[in-house]
Amino acid sequence: MTALLHVEGLGKRFGGFVALQEIDLEVQPGERLGLIGPNGSGKSTLVNCICGTLNNEQGGVRFDGTAVNGLTAHQRTRLGLARSFQLPRPFGSLTLAENLRIPILYAVNARGGHSLSGQAILTRCLELLGQVGLAEKAHRLPRDLTQIEMRKLELARAMAAEPKLLIADEAMAGLSHAEVDEILALLIRLNGQGVTVIMIEHIMRAVMAFSQRLAVLVAGRKIADGDPKQVVRDPEVVRAYLGE
Amino acid sequence: MASLVAKQEEEREGSRGLGNIAFIAVLAVAAAVIFGITRWVGQSYAFFAAYVVVQYIVLGTAWNILGGYTGYVNFGITAFFAIGAYSTVVMYKLTPWMPLPVMVLVGGVLAALVGLGTGYLTLRLRGVFFSIATLALAVVVQTLFTNWDFVGGARGAYVLRPRLAPLIGGEYIQYLFLVMLGLCVIVLATARAIERSALGYGFAAIRDDEAAAEASGVPTLRLKLIATALSGAFMGMAGAPLPYYVAYLDPASGFSLNYAVNAIAMPLIGGTANWVGPVVGAILVGGLQQYISVTISSAVNVLITGLLLVAFVILAPQGIVGLFKRRQP
Numbered sequence: 001m002t003a004l005l006h007v008e009g010l011g012k013r014f015g016g017f018v019a020l021q022e023i024d025l026e027v028q029p030g031e032r033l034g035l036i037g038p039n040g041s042g043k044s045t046l047v048n049c050i051c052g053t054l055n056n057e058q059g060g061v062r063f064d065g066t067a068v069n070g071l072t073a074h075q076r077t078r079l080g081l082a083r084s085f086q087l088p089r090p091f092g093s094l095t096l097a098e099n100l101r102i103p104i105l106y107a108v109n110a111r112g113g114h115s116l117s118g119q120a121i122l123t124r125c126l127e128l129l130g131q132v133g134l135a136e137k138a139h140r141l142p143r144d145l146t147q148i149e150m151r152k153l154e155l156a157r158a159m160a161a162e163p164k165l166l167i168a169d170e171a172m173a174g175l176s177h178a179e180v181d182e183i184l185a186l187l188i189r190l191n192g193q194g195v196t197v198i199m200i201e202h203i204m205r206a207v208m209a210f211s212q213r214l215a216v217l218v219a220g221r222k223i224a225d226g227d228p229k230q231v232v233r234d235p236e237v238v239r240a241y242l243g244e
Numbered sequence: 245m246a247s248l249v250a251k252q253e254e255e256r257e258g259s260r261g262l263g264n265i266a267f268i269a270v271l272a273v274a275a276a277v278i279f280g281i282t283r284w285v286g287q288s289y290a291f292f293a294a295y296v297v298v299q300y301i302v303l304g305t306a307w308n309i310l311g312g313y314t315g316y317v318n319f320g321i322t323a324f325f326a327i328g329a330y331s332t333v334v335m336y337k338l339t340p341w342m343p344l345p346v347m348v349l350v351g352g353v354l355a356a357l358v359g360l361g362t363g364y365l366t367l368r369l370r371g372v373f374f375s376i377a378t379l380a381l382a383v384v385v386q387t388l389f390t391n392w393d394f395v396g397g398a399r400g401a402y403v404l405r406p407r408l409a410p411l412i413g414g415e416y417i418q419y420l421f422l423v424m425l426g427l428c429v430i431v432l433a434t435a436r437a438i439e440r441s442a443l444g445y446g447f448a449a450i451r452d453d454e455a456a457a458e459a460s461g462v463p464t465l466r467l468k469l470i471a472t473a474l475s476g477a478f479m480g481m482a483g484a485p486l487p488y489y490v491a492y493l494d495p496a497s498g499f500s501l502n503y504a505v506n507a508i509a510m511p512l513i514g515g516t517a518n519w520v521g522p523v524v525g526a527i528l529v530g531g532l533q534q535y536i537s538v539t540i541s542s543a544v545n546v547l548i549t550g551l552l553l554v555a556f557v558i559l560a561p562q563g564i565v566g567l568f569k570r571r572q573p
Contacts, residue, residue: 053455077461085459091452093517094445102449105442107461161461 004029004064004196005050005165011058012042012049019045020220023059027165027198032191034211034228035200038240041217043200044086047169051083052076064164077107082163086170088150090142096153097138100125100160107161125160132156132186148179155186165196172203180206208232216240264440268433275425282421283414291417295489297530298424299482302431303503304510304522306478309435311508312516313444314471315451320362320378321507323385324355324476326498328483333395333493336403343410344423348484355480356473358385363472367465370454386499400494403487420485431478435519447471479507502546506530509553515563524564 005027012020020042027033037043048054050061052073060069068076082103091099101121109115116124129135132152137144142153151171158166168187172180184206191197201207207214207228214228218240224231231237262270282290303325311317328351335347366377390398409419438444446467449457458464487493506529514525529552533545560567 051459053459072463072465073455073458074461074463077459083459085456089453089456091449091456093452094448098445098448102445102457102462103460105445106449106463109442110461157456157460 002065003027003062004031005198006062007046007050007059008062009059010046010049010056010061012045012054012056018220020049020056023217023222025215025222025225027196029164029196030191030194031196032188032210032212033196033198034207034214035198035217036202036204036207036214037217040219042220043217044169046217047083047167047198047200051081051167074106077103077161077163078111080162080164081167082107082158082161082165083167084151084154084158084169084171086173088142088154090145090150090153090157092142095139095141096129096134096145097122097125099142099153099157100128103157103161111162128156128160131159131189148175148182151175151183152186155183159190159195163195165198166190167198167200169200170202171199172201172206184210204232264433264437267436268429271429271432275429279422279425283418288415288417291415291421292489293534295417295421295424296534297526298421298428300506300510300526300530301523302424302428302482303479303507304514304526305431305435305519306475306482307507308511308516308519308522309438309447309478310471310475312511312521313438313447313451314468315447316367316468316471317372317375317508318378318472318475319375319504319508320380320382320385321479321504322499322501323378323382324359324479325483325486325503325507326385326389326495327355327358328352328480329486329493329498330389330395331480332484332487333401333403336487337394337401344419344485344488345426348423348427348481351484352477352481355483356477358480359472359474359476360469362476363469367468367472382499382504386495389498390495396494398495400492400497401487402492403490405488405491416488420489423485424482427481431481432519432523434474434478435522439518443467443470505546505549505553506533509549511563513552513556513563515565517562517565517569521563521565528564 003026005025007023007025010020010023023046035043045054049056052068052071060067062068063076063079063081066079068079091102104116104121104124126135126138129138132155134149134152134156137149142150145153155168155171172183175183180203187197187199187210199207199210211228213226214231215222216224216231216237223236223240224234282294303321307318307321331351331354332347335342335350362378362381366374369377389395395401406416409416412418412422438447446457446462449460449462450464450467454464486498490497510525510529511522513529514523515521529549532548536544536548556563
């Protein structure tokens with residue numbers, strides 16, 4: 001089976017600081033991958049390089065059979081790569097329904113094939129908001145939302161682009177126990193619908209419940225990749241998290 | 245529940261009313277009525293005053309496409325406005341037989357190209373840095389025209405206004421006013437069409453969060469270039485009839501601070517969220533300025549505009565339209 005996402009020898013520097021080094025990563029279609037690592041280990045930088053927000057100097061990224069190096073972020077989104085931001089970044093002057101309208105107009109419709117218009121867009125927006133439990137607030141502005149609702153909106157907007165791969169960058173940070181479970185259920189349900197998911201997270205309970213495979217980044221290098229239960233027992237991983 | 249909300253939204257969409265064609269028809273009728281009234285008043289002063297107000301509707305709406313919809317504040321209004329004006333001076337000298345609407349079109353195309361060029365060079369700058377770059381553009385363009393002898397340089401150029409208006413008869417100012425009214429119809433129809441289209445949603449996404457817009461599939465650079473070109477084009481078109489209006493164009497009048505201040509102040513005072521704002525702002529502030537010019541002094545204009553701008557930015561940041569807008573349920 002060919003991988004959906006194929007990262008090979010990826011390296012990224014910020015001036016003299018090496019943020020990522022020789023990262024190899026493969027994600028199979030339909031897989032649920034967890035990506036963990038201490039703060040500053042390069043997780044978000046890796047996401048940014050995969051999604052085109054940053055350009056990597058070394059190595060390459062292939063997505064769904066296409067080399068995406070050099071493509072802009074919006075082109076990658078149109079190919080089926082979606083991400084949520086670590087800190088929610090809603091379109092503040094647009095209602096929730098309109099927030100979802102943007103990726104439908106610019107990712108789904110621009111992709112060719114089926115294209116939604118008029119009433120169909122609205123129905124789709126409400127359907128998506130319904131899936132994350134925000135249908136009643138469809139015509140509110142993002143500033144009226146609570147923290148968890150904001151995370152849900154962020155995920156719903158990523159889902160609205162109808163991605164093949166969703167990268168959820170710390171979608172649960174700062175949420176309560178019950179709220180974490182809610183987001184977790186949401187991501188697993190999404191995966192059940194055929195979307196490949198990479199979850200970046202610090203909350204180990206969620207990571208272990210979610211991941212079929214676990215990759216660990218430490219100081220810009222991938223030090224482990226495999227079965228979650230074995231990876232968390234890996235001496236190197238333990239040392240990275242707890243020290244000697 | 246979802247279906248109920250959908251129904252509400254459907255009604256809302258329905259109440260959003262007229263299609264684009266019908267809207268143009270309504271605007272055209274309104275323009276015809278305004279022209280009829282001005283003609284009925286029968287004084288040339290009425291035409292001169294009304295021309296300025298309509299010119300500011302065009303200028304304010306043009307600024308709003310980039311500044312209000314897309315969130316990029318352009319201070320270089322006079323650059324685009326004067327490119328339109330000076331392109332008319334050039335054509336007046338080289339091809340005086342050319343009809344005014346064609347000159348307006350040429351001025352618009354030139355200003356659009358400059359808008360595209362500046363956009364390409366400066367749109368990597370965000371926020372205040374973009375604004376400073378546009379300010380620099382105005383200075384550069386003014387320097388160029390001040391040193392270009394063919395269009396009069398620092399001395400300025402005389403443009404003889406024909407005595408009679410073509411087609412409609414009467415004084416030439418009537419024709420100038422009619423052209424500006426026509427332009428106003430086009431610009432307002434365009435602005436409203438943008439608001440209701442995918443383009444408008446893309447602009448709003450860029451204004452709110454550019455990285456998130458890009459992640460949602462919005463080709464931000466292309467959309468910003470469309471906005472700068474369109475905004476520049478309309479500013480150039482607004483400036484194109486100016487030489488005929490003033491009959492004598494020099495850099496001091498073509499690049500007057502008044503245009504820049506008004507084109508920013510009027511949308512901000514009226515409201516930047518939709519096409520109504522610049523119209524309300526231009527009619528109110530522009531009308532007030534015309535009134536003050538004849539009753540007090542033309543020099544007080546900018547002061548009044550400045551004070552109004554400060555008051556609105558502090559007290560009603562959403563503008564007049566924002567004050568009347570119903571709060572979301």
